Each structure stands twice: as structure tokens, then as C-alpha cells.
Amino acid sequence: MPPTESTATLSPHIREKRRRRRVEILHAALRAFGEKGYHATTLDHIAEQLGVRKTALYHYFPDKESILYACHHESLAEVRRHLKEAQEQHTTASDRLRHVIREHVRVMTDTLQGSPLAFEVPALSPEHQRKVVAARDRYERALRSIIAEGVRDGELRSVDPKVAVFVILGAINWIARWYRPEGSFDARELGTEFADYLVGGLTCRQPQ
Amino acid sequence: MPPTESTATLSPHIREKRRRRRVEILHAALRAFGEKGYHATTLDHIAEQLGVRKTALYHYFPDKESILYACHHESLAEVRRHLKEAQEQHTTASDRLRHVIREHVRVMTDTLQGSPLAFEVPALSPEHQRKVVAARDRYERALRSIIAEGVRDGELRSVDPKVAVFVILGAINWIARWYRPEGSFDARELGTEFADYLVGGLTCRQPQ
């Protein structure tokens, strides 16, 4: 009876099955949180999507807040991975930005439709909140310095990087509120459109 | 004892005093909703900001949901007023867009820091929800057609107006999550920066 903790003594098969189930729960939770917000989402609602009773969830997570935290954790890891890619694969600020935006949009539209910065951080426990805010700040700061570099090099217009990052993340996080997988938008095109728009608004009119 | 209803038989002085109090409540509610979201906000929390017990609120609004609706109603009226201004005072798509964005940002940062499209619509009663969604859709459609016109006239890049409007409103609504009046951002500059960025991202590189 290892509800929630102690994955150590499990057989590989069981462990894997358990991991998959956790991911399923997170997907259901992410969808619900994105649609209605954390507080309006009941455990019943999440469980219902999985064809199960809410008490079953306690076998995988100690409480509702931990589910929210796991969502944050997963999707923050995801976007920060793409940030790293961008840094490694591109050299100019616009290319890096374009990469990050496109991939972040993809994270929002994928099954793990994560809005790691969109979800209500205040709902987290102090401990979890501290961790999430720290990770989110690292991400935001990295984006800001990409923009700041671009401005310094004359590649981008002279904008306040803080404001620019807020605009970008606002636009991206908002996706959770209107995007539905069954809708008519193509996820891949969406990322490109976002990148074109949001990078285009920062680049200089006349390349010097 | 006219709690909530029947403003008819009141003296002008009383009526005015009552109106002011309602606005105070809305401001407190808007701030709280913007920070923590509707469901995480308790009536105690709103009342506390006004130095009063939560039961006092029932003298002005029949229930919590009506406060949310009033917030929606007020701020939707506000942004749609600015939309009308934009149509009347400007002729080109970019100028109209610029006007709307700047003013919408101001609405977000002002005392009535309204995020009429940001607040959880599903929390409203079916009746109120219908009204708010209708008004919001009118607003969104108007913005889309401004952009569509600009594209048709060759003034704006060829973008999907739907996506562009989502980007713009996402960026603006996100303001409720990070802007604090006591912070270091100047509200007026903010509107201009948003407009520059978000209109700039739509305009053609080389005016034909």
C-alpha cells in the first residue's frame, strides 16, 4: 500500500504503470485547471474525466494542491528545456526568441497543455510556491536578457525588456483560456504565428 | 430597508452615497479578483479591505456572483466606450488599434482595474454569462474587423485576425496578474509601450 510515496520497492512494471497513471491525472487536471481555474475545479471533475472516483486520486497524490504543483513542475521543466535549446541552437536574439515562443506555444497546445505561469501560484503551499516562483523568475529573467541583448546589439527596438516579456507571456498564457484541441487552429501554425507577431513587434523597422 | 433592490424611493443624497459605496466595493473586489481569482477570493477578504464585515456587502449586492457580474459589466462598458472613440477619432487600422490598446491598458491599470475578459466567465450565472459573453464577443469581433480591414488595405501584415486579437487581449489581460499601482511602472507609458509593441508586430515592414 504505497499511496503517494515510496516508489522504491516497486517492480519496474508496476512503477511504470503508476507513472503513466500519474501523467494521465496531470493531463486531466491541466485541462480542467486551464478551462475553469484551480479553485473551480473539483477532484470529482478531474476523476470523472478518467472514469474513476475522486478518492482514487489519493493513491497518486497526497492532496489537490500537490496535483497543481506537479502541473507547474512538469510544464516549467518543459519550457525551460526549450529555453536551453534556444540558447544552444541560435545566436541572434530574434532567433532565440522565436524558438522559445514557438515551443512555449506548443507546450500550451499539446496534451500536457501546461500554462506553468498562468496557473494560480497563490494556491500553492508556501513551500511549493517558493520553488515555482523561483523557477518562473529564472525563466522570465532569461527571456528578458535575451531581449536586453537584442536591444544592446541594435537588433531589437529599444523596449523595456520587462514589459516585452510580460506581453509575450501574457499572450502565450492566455492560450489556455481559448484553445481547444478539437478546435480549428493548427497547433504548429499557431506557434509560428505567435512568433512572427511577437518577434516582429520587437525588431527594428530598418535593419541598420 | 432596500438591500440590493429598489433605488427608486431614495433621496438623492442617500442614492449617491449608496452608489459610491457600491463602487468602493467593486474596486476592492476587482483588486482581489485580479490578484487571486474569483473563487480564491472570499467575501471576508473583500470586506476587510473596506474595514467592514462581510455581511455588510449583502446590503449592496444580493450575492458574490453579482459582484463579479458588476465588475464585468462596468469594465466591459468602459472598454467598449473606448472602442467607439477609436472608430470615431481615427481612420486607419493602426491608429484605431493603437487607441484601443492604449485605453484598454489604462482601464486595467486604473483604480477600476478591470479585466473584463480575464475574469472567470464560467463562474457567472447562466443569465449573466450569456450577457457577458455576448458583449465580449462584440468587442472581440470589432477588434478583429479592424485588423481584417488593415490587412485588406495592405496596411497590416497578412495575419489571422482571430489569432492577433487573442495575442492582444492575452497580453492586456495578463496585466491584472503582475501590475500593482504601487509598483514602478507608469500607467500611461505602459499603454504606449503596449500599443507600440502590439501594433508594430502587425504593420508591414516596407509600406508598399
Add this chain to the structure above:
DNA sequence: GGAGAAATTGAATCATCGTTCAAATTAACC
């Protein structure tokens, strides 16, 4: 195919608000 672990369930508990209401306080106005 059977023993034991894992997963799920249903019933019960508990805490948190939103809401009601009668009583108390405060303001309006003649």
C-alpha cells in the same frame, strides 16, 4: 490458479465559505 499487493470505492468526516436573519448602531431629515 492463488496469495499478496495495488487500485479503487462508498460512506463518513471536517473545514471552509456563502448566505440568512434578527438585533444593534449609525446617519438623515423634519
Add this chain to the structure above:
DNA sequence: GGTTAATTTGAACGATGATTCAATTTCTCC
């Protein structure tokens, strides 16, 4: 200044939804 209406309050109620737990069902694996 006193009467009436407006406003606020404190205590109590009720609904919702998170959480606990013992019992049951379903897997795993020999």
C-alpha cells in the same frame, strides 16, 4: 432632538468539496 430609515453586525445555518479510512475489487507474478 427625536423619529425613521439606512447601514452594519454577530451568531447561526447549510452546501460544497477536500480528505480519511476500512472494505472491496482488480491486478501481478510465482
